[in-house]
Amino acid sequence: MSYKQRFSPDQIREFNDAFLLLDTNDQGYLPISHLKEMLLTIGYNLTDDYLQRLTLTVDDGNGKLVFDEFMELIDLLESNDKHEKDAKAAYNAFDFDGVGYIAANDVKEALMFVMEKASEEDRKGILAHFKLEKNRKIYFKEFKDMVSGFAPQKTDPDRKMSKFQQISI
Numbered sequence: 104m105s106y107k108q109r110f111s112p113d114q115i116r117e118f119n120d121a122f123l124l125l126d127t128n129d130q131g132y133l134p135i136s137h138l139k140e141m142l143l144t145i146g147y148n149l150t151d152d153y154l155q156r157l158t159l160t161v162d163d164g165n166g167k168l169v170f171d172e173f174m175e176l177i178d179l180l181e182s183n184d185k186h187e188k189d190a191k192a193a194y195n196a197f198d199f200d201g202v203g204y205i206a207a208n209d210v211k212e213a214l215m216f217v218m219e220k221a222s223e224e225d226r227k228g229i230l231a232h233f234k235l236e237k238n239r240k241i242y243f244k245e246f247k248d249m250v251s252g253f254a255p256q257k258t259d260p261d262r263k264m265s266k267f268q269q270i271s272i
Contacts, residue, residue: 106177109178109182110174110178115174118173118174118177119170122173125141125145130167131169131170132169133167133173134166135162135168136166138154138158139151139154142154142180147180157176158176160179161175161179187247190243190246190250193246193250194243194246197210203242204240204241205240206239206240207235207237207238207241208237208238208239210233210235214226214229
């Protein structure tokens, strides 16, 4: 989905205003080298590694983000933020006591319910892949990785989703 479909015309105008404010030299682009500080001014505090991965996805390789590339970056940031919130909500449904982890057995039971029509081989494969053994604790980062249904990035169009990701969508 293109950012033009995801954001309203008013939102795009607001992002354009932000882009123009960040483009202090009126060059029509934002230099990648200053992007972290620029994004911080509009509320995105990203790690260097995460920012590098995102810019590799949207930049055409010239080290400059034009408005369309900037909007693709914002679209990725907004989408990833939504996925993070969705994963946290699902995690909290399991960790309703707020102990900071969930029992692998709880995830296993939920998966077996969802996968009731899947073959025995597929069910065993999922359990083995995610190491859902008894008495094992699963923390948020691992849970998020399990259920992450992120769309394949532009740089990896052939990426396949795991069976768990397909089921969770």
